[in-house]
Amino acid sequence: MKIKTFEFNYFPVNTYLLYDETGEAILVDCGCVNDREIDTLDQFLTENKLTLKRLICTHLHLDHVFGNAFIKDKYGIEPEAHAADITALPSLEQQVKRFNIDLEKPSITVTKTLKEGDVVRFGNSELQVLHVPGHSPGSIVLYSAADAVAFVGDVLFHGGIGRTDLWGGSLDLLTEGILIKLFTLPNQTKIYSGHGPKTSIEFEKKHNPYLS
Numbered sequence: 778m779k780i781k782t783f784e785f786n787y788f789p790v791n792t793y794l795l796y797d798e799t800g801e802a803i804l805v806d807c808g809c810v811n812d813r814e815i816d817t818l819d820q821f822l823t824e825n826k827l828t829l830k831r832l833i834c835t836h837l838h839l840d841h842v843f844g845n846a847f848i849k850d851k852y853g854i855e856p857e858a859h860a861a862d863i864t865a866l867p868s869l870e871q872q873v874k875r876f877n878i879d880l881e882k883p884s885i886t887v888t889k890t891l892k893e894g895d896v897v898r899f900g901n902s903e904l905q906v907l908h909v910p911g912h913s914p915g916s917i918v919l920y921s922a923a924d925a926v927a928f929v930g931d932v933l934f935h936g937g938i939g940r941t942d943l944w945g946g947s948l949d950l951l952t953e954g955i956l957i958k959l960f961t962l963p964n965q966t967k968i969y970s971g972h973g974p975k976t977s978i979e980f981e982k983k984h985n986p987y988l989s
């Protein structure tokens with residue numbers, strides 16, 4: 778599996794494009810806020826002859842879903858997320874008010890759901906869905922044992938963990954989920970977070986100040 782990282786929007790958020798030798802690709806969190814950012818993504822797809830198949834949202838916080846409406850318009854692809862975030866989180870229009878941000882495009886409702894134990898497939902690749910609530914009620918992690926990588930959204934960061942003061946957050950659930958579901962993955966597993974640099978399970982077990 779190949780991984781292309783883009784940084785989009787004001788926060789900024791990591792948008793991951795995953796693809797393999799078949800030319801099929803999926804997006805993990807599309808943070809594009811305008812046509813210029815969508816063009817950057819589209820240019821990479823075209824240059825590498827990739828076909829975008831799915832859009833997976835690690836969770837439904839504003840910075841991770843700005844691009845959902847753009848992707849649906851351009852590629853006809855519906856975003857997928859955990860049902861707990863669809864239920865618990867305010868609409869994107871309501872979320873942006875808290876951060877004084879204007880939207881360029883009206884948001885779309887997420888209707889396709891993913892849950893613990895689901896497998897996301899594209900080309901010859903697959904990722905397991907782990908439900909790790911706490912940063913948001915429906916936060917998910919996508920894990921590939923074959924490639925030893927996990928896309929964790931805002932659950933875990935290099936030297937940090939997700940904030941728990943937003944809608945439906947829980948510090949207890951978050952730390953428990955990381956310890957039970959992530960720190961039991963193989964040490965060499967590379968961690969791709971929603972913001973900032975990548976890290977590994979081994980590094981975070983040794984150095985993460987929030988989890989010792």
Ligand SMILES: [Zn+2]
Nearest residue numbers: 836838912931
């Ligand atoms: Zn978040």
Ligand SMILES: [Zn+2]
Nearest residue numbers: 838840931971
């Ligand atoms: Zn975020």
